[in-house]
Amino acid sequence: xxxxxxxxxxxxxxxxxxxxxxxxxxxxxxxxxxxxxxxxxxxxxxxxxxxxxxxxxxxxxxxxxxxxxxxxxxxxxxxxxxxxxxxxxxxxxxxxxxxxxxxxxxxxxxxxxxxxxxxxxxxxxxxxxxxxxxxxxxxxxxxxxxxxxxxxxxxxxxxxxxxxxxxxxxxxxxxxxxxxxxxxxxxxxxxxxxxxxxxxxxxxxxxxxxxxxxxxxxxxxxxxxxxxxxxxxxxxxxxxxxxxxxxxxxxxxxxxxxxxxxxxxxxxxxxxxxxxxxxxxxxxxxxxxxxxxxxxxxxxxxxxxxxxxxxxxxxxxxxxxxxxxxxxxxxxx
Amino acid sequence: xxxxxxxxxxxxxxxxxxxxxxxxxxxxxxxxxxxxxxxxxxxxxxxxxxxxxxxxxxxxxxxxxxxxxxxxxxxxxxxxxxxxxxxxxxxxxxxxxxxxxxxxxxxxxxxxxxxxxxxxxxxxxxxxxxxxxxxxxxxxxxxxxxxxxxxxxxxxxxxxxxxxxxxxxxxxxxxxxxxxxxxxxxxxxxxxxxxxxxxxxxxxxxxxxxxxxxxxxxxxxxxxxxxxxxxxxxxxxxxxxxxxxxxxxxxxxxxxxxxx
Numbered sequence: 001x002x003x004x005x006x007x008x009x010x011x012x013x014x015x016x017x018x019x020x021x022x023x024x025x026x027x028x029x030x031x032x033x034x035x036x037x038x039x040x041x042x043x044x045x046x047x048x049x050x051x052x053x054x055x056x057x058x059x060x061x062x063x064x065x066x067x068x069x070x071x072x073x074x075x076x077x078x079x080x081x082x083x084x085x086x087x088x089x090x091x092x093x094x095x096x097x098x099x100x101x102x103x104x105x106x107x108x109x110x111x112x113x114x115x116x117x118x119x120x121x122x123x124x125x126x127x128x129x130x131x132x133x134x135x136x137x138x139x140x141x142x143x144x145x146x147x148x149x150x151x152x153x154x155x156x157x158x159x160x161x162x163x164x165x166x167x168x169x170x171x172x173x174x175x176x177x178x179x180x181x182x183x184x185x186x187x188x189x190x191x192x193x194x195x196x197x198x199x200x201x202x203x204x205x206x207x208x209x210x211x212x213x214x215x216x217x218x219x220x221x222x223x224x225x226x227x228x229x230x231x232x233x234x235x236x237x238x239x240x241x242x243x244x245x246x247x248x249x250x251x252x253x254x255x256x257x258x259x260x261x262x263x264x265x266x267x268x269x270x271x272x273x274x275x276x277x278x279x280x281x282x283x284x285x286x287x288x289x290x291x292x293x294x295x296x297x298x299x300x301x302x303x304x305x306x307x308x309x310x311x312x313x314x315x316x317x318x319x320x321x322x323x324x325x326x327x328x329x330x331x332x333x
Numbered sequence: 334x335x336x337x338x339x340x341x342x343x344x345x346x347x348x349x350x351x352x353x354x355x356x357x358x359x360x361x362x363x364x365x366x367x368x369x370x371x372x373x374x375x376x377x378x379x380x381x382x383x384x385x386x387x388x389x390x391x392x393x394x395x396x397x398x399x400x401x402x403x404x405x406x407x408x409x410x411x412x413x414x415x416x417x418x419x420x421x422x423x424x425x426x427x428x429x430x431x432x433x434x435x436x437x438x439x440x441x442x443x444x445x446x447x448x449x450x451x452x453x454x455x456x457x458x459x460x461x462x463x464x465x466x467x468x469x470x471x472x473x474x475x476x477x478x479x480x481x482x483x484x485x486x487x488x489x490x491x492x493x494x495x496x497x498x499x500x501x502x503x504x505x506x507x508x509x510x511x512x513x514x515x516x517x518x519x520x521x522x523x524x525x526x527x528x529x530x531x532x533x534x535x536x537x538x539x540x541x542x543x544x545x546x547x548x549x550x551x552x553x554x555x556x557x558x559x560x561x562x563x564x565x566x567x568x569x570x571x572x573x574x575x576x577x578x579x580x581x582x583x584x585x586x587x588x589x590x591x592x593x
């Protein structure tokens with residue numbers, strides 16, 4: 001294989017593999033808590049972290065991790081405390097982060113091009129040391145996200161129930177924020193701070209078009225994220241395109257192809273759902289209504305009318321009515 | 334024998350406004366208590382206070398004899414929160430949702446053991462959802478989702494089960510299934526606290542009614558009728574003069590200290 005002859009491509013593929021596995025693993029919990037944009041917010045805040053690194057001459061990855069974790073915890077605190085103005089507070093944090101980053105980068109005397117490598121990724125210039133940091137952090141993130149899956153699932157699904165089950169809900173919420181922060185910095189060199197959220201969220205959105213359970217969604221999203229990451233790097237070695245953007249567009253393409261299928265499945269499930277009896281508090285059950293018109297047509301398995309289970313029998317949906325067989329005639333249900 | 338739930342002189346403020354006050358309540362092992370009251374009467378806050386979901390600003394709450402802040406034996410408690418839906422942002426199967434009911438029994442970082450899986454399957458069977466166990470909860474009807482949440486609480490095999498309006502908006506079939514499930518638990522000696530707007534099919538199980546009004550316990554005793562007595566802007570003083578139109582049990586024992 002020609003690709004593996006170039007050390008920088010091997011490094012890029014390794015970084016892509018681990019980023020592609022870690023980002024959707026954390027992203028699944030964010031989507032479950034309906035915080036899909038949390039990764040985006042942390043990404044914006046991390047820009048300041050990168051700039052602090054550039055300004056102080058420290059490795060930007062390290063300062064970005066610290067600032068991202070601080071930002072993640074701050075977002076979690078704001079979310080917990082301020083119920084009403086939460087999204088406005090988050091917006092303030094996001095834009096403060098990116099403005100601070102641009103300002104500090106300028107003070108550090110660095111060009112916008114330097115900042116760009118962090119904003120949009122530069123996976124092919126990644127060093128051996130960077131690869132190790134990426135791999136170690138990603139493995140930690142994946143291990144926590146999978147190992148504590150039952151607890152994280154319960155907290156994200158229903159905070160109050162989790163609390164009564166004796167879980168430290170606040171601790172687990174902060175943990176998810178910290179995981180997201182670490183993932184953002186891991187993915188910073190691969191897809192960039194501004195696109196990292198896409199790799200956390202889009203594979204999850206794609207997976208849930210076809211999945212029914214949480215575990216399968218989590219694992220499928222990790223698979224899709226890895227495929228997009230590796231695919232993006234491979235494509236960018238043959239065609240001269242930005243790897244980060246290619247990875248994100250590949251994920252979006254996967255979503256675009258899975259979505260119509262998801263729509264079709266959901267529609268089918270909705271139409272086949274059984275009719276239930278309502279709670280009859282105010283109106284007593286209506287009696288027996290025979291279909292008045294001469295019913296020339298025999299409902300059956302292949303009559304073309306949708307058959308929907310209703311209690312112990314089947315209703316046929318017929319021109320906005322529900323017809324149920326009753327001896328020699330049909331009843332309106 | 335120590336009461337399972339005990340609140341002494343409990344008061345709760347939410348956002349600085351008093352919501353519950355003067356709550357004295359003791360629920361013994363094996364009791365089946367229904368908490369009734371109009372919207373905003375504090376019935377939901379009362380059970381959430383029992384479980385530490387709402388902090389008290391006064392008084393003391395004890396579960397199984399231990400003060401709430403030192404209570405750690407959460408595997409003895411099951412909770413069915415008031416929910417419109419059991420679904421979240423990511424699909425989850427009925428089995429996965431119910432399996433979170435075993436968390437208090439499981440150790441960290443260890444997979445489910447055989448007895449956990451048995452408990453989950455039994456809980457799903459108890460609410461009649463076995464054939465839907467692998468389906469996503471969001472594809473279930475409202476009543477079925479509510480049943481899944483009840484199964485989640487049952488999976489922990491709790492000694493105390495607290496349910497916050499579990500049958501609100503639930504179809505007749507699900508209500509019957511729910512009543513039967515509860516009857517099974519009562520037979521095993523569980524203590525049940527049920528918040529309800531209307532009692533419905535579980536009436537036969539109820540041993541005691543607590544009626545909340547305006548943040549106070551307005552009645553505590555033998556079960557009353559199905560409907561919650563609604564005194565529109567009832568003046569406390571008027572309650573002393575027994576009103577023939579009202580259920581006598583409801584009007585008599587309202588907080589005598591305050592009323593006189």
